[in-house]
Amino acid sequence: MELSRIEKEQIIEEIIYELKAKRDGGNKNLICRCPFCKKDGKFGIYIGRETGRKSPFMSHCFSCGSSTTTLKKLLETIGRMDILVTPTANPGARLETLLVFAGDEDESIDDSLNIVELPDFHKRCFSHDYLKSRGFTYDDYECFPVGITGRLNYKFNDYVIFPVIDEGDIVGYVARHTWSKSEIEAYNRKAKTKGNYRILRFRNSTENDFTRLLYNYDSIIDGQTDTVIIVEGIFDVVALVRKMELYDNRRIVVIATFGKKISHTQIYKLQSKGIETVVLGYDGDAVEAIKKISGELSRYFNVLIADIPNPEKDWEDLSYEEIYRVFAYGLKTPLEYSINKIQQ
Numbered sequence: 001m002e003l004s005r006i007e008k009e010q011i012i013e014e015i016i017y018e019l020k021a022k023r024d025g026g027n028k029n030l031i032c033r034c035p036f037c038k039k040d041g042k043f044g045i046y047i048g049r050e051t052g053r054k055s056p057f058m059s060h061c062f063s064c065g066s067s068t069t070t071l072k073k074l075l076e077t078i079g080r081m082d083i084l085v086t087p088t089a090n091p092g093a094r095l096e097t098l099l100v101f102a103g104d105e106d107e108s109i110d111d112s113l114n115i116v117e118l119p120d121f122h123k124r125c126f127s128h129d130y131l132k133s134r135g136f137t138y139d140d141y142e143c144f145p146v147g148i149t150g151r152l153n154y155k156f157n158d159y160v161i162f163p164v165i166d167e168g169d170i171v172g173y174v175a176r177h178t179w180s181k182s183e184i185e186a187y188n189r190k191a192k193t194k195g196n197y198r199i200l201r202f203r204n205s206t207e208n209d210f211t212r213l214l215y216n217y218d219s220i221i222d223g224q225t226d227t228v229i230i231v232e233g234i235f236d237v238v239a240l241v242r243k244m245e246l247y248d249n250r251r252i253v254v255i256a257t258f259g260k261k262i263s264h265t266q267i268y269k270l271q272s273k274g275i276e277t278v279v280l281g282y283d284g285d286a287v288e289a290i291k292k293i294s295g296e297l298s299r300y301f302n303v304l305i306a307d308i309p310n311p312e313k314d315w316e317d318l319s320y321e322e323i324y325r326v327f328a329y330g331l332k333t334p335l336e337y338s339i340n341k342i343q344q
């Protein structure tokens with residue numbers, strides 16, 4: 001695997017810390033207690049440059065004879081798989097890698113989608129009290145179509161409905177109730193005793209699995225967009241585009257994966273439009289998910305993590321200055337992130 005000089009040095013430092021190892025005189029090996037037989041000073045880990053016979057992080061115990069031949073095996077042995085960065089695939093290689101990937105993981109990629117009808121009486125709106133309360137501006141209504149059904153369709157009364165569009169077709173929608181979580185819970189407690197219907201916070205389309213969809217996908221233009229910022233939900237997309245004024249930016253596009261997860265199909269959809277760099281912008285509380293997903297994404301893209309320092313906050317809560325600071329000073333590689341970040 002190809003590690004940059006800095007990444008290699010970071011991994012060496014972590015191993016030294018973990019195993020209380022010492023560098024030998026020539027700085028070619030780390031010497032420490034053997035993780036297999038526990039003998040002190042008998043376990044050597046090669047840290048020199050790649051040669052015909054040796055590659056970095058091969059290890060061997062001169063007492064019990066145990067050895068490991070790859071960094072992965074070594075980190076498995078010492079229980080520190082978290083510091084393993086997945087090698088970055090050549091983003092130019094694109095689809096070929098994914099075919100291997102699909103066979104590999106026993107998850108075939110099916111990106112076929114059905115066209116979905118929006119709920120009856122849906123009409124687009126350009127002003128709405130609830131959306132205004134969440135900071136929507138005129139540009140937001142222009143760029144991110146949203147609608148309501150009005151009272152003619154009681155099921156969607158008090159919902160705002162965002163179509164999910166893919167190659168110009170509506171392939172799903174997210175309908176969100178405009179009451180707060182606590183208002184909905186209070187209503188539902190009463191509804192239960194009266195035998196009335198409960199209110200659902202979300203009443204989304206069901207025709208296509210959301211793991212096949214990406215919000216704002218059509219803003220990615222093949223040949224023009226090289227970077228996507230991945231966030232959890234639609235309101236994160238809108239907030240980030242508004243606060244960073246990315247409305248007309250073709251190079252950088254913000255998309256949502258509908259939660260703290262990304263499927264192989266979603267990865268495939270990004271690759272097939274030529275995306276090279278992915279900035280992972282999930283909420284600050286998603287530490288473990290971010291570690292896992294950034295490792296997986298590193299197989300296909302250059303990956304950076306936009307680390308929101310406060311785990312309580314998401315993109316909607318942050319001011320322009322706070323967001324600027326995250327992108328100007330707070331972008332981390334997956335390795336830096338997994339070393340520095342401990343689940344809160």
Ligand SMILES: [Zn+2]
Nearest residue numbers: 034037061064
């Ligand atoms: Zn040993």
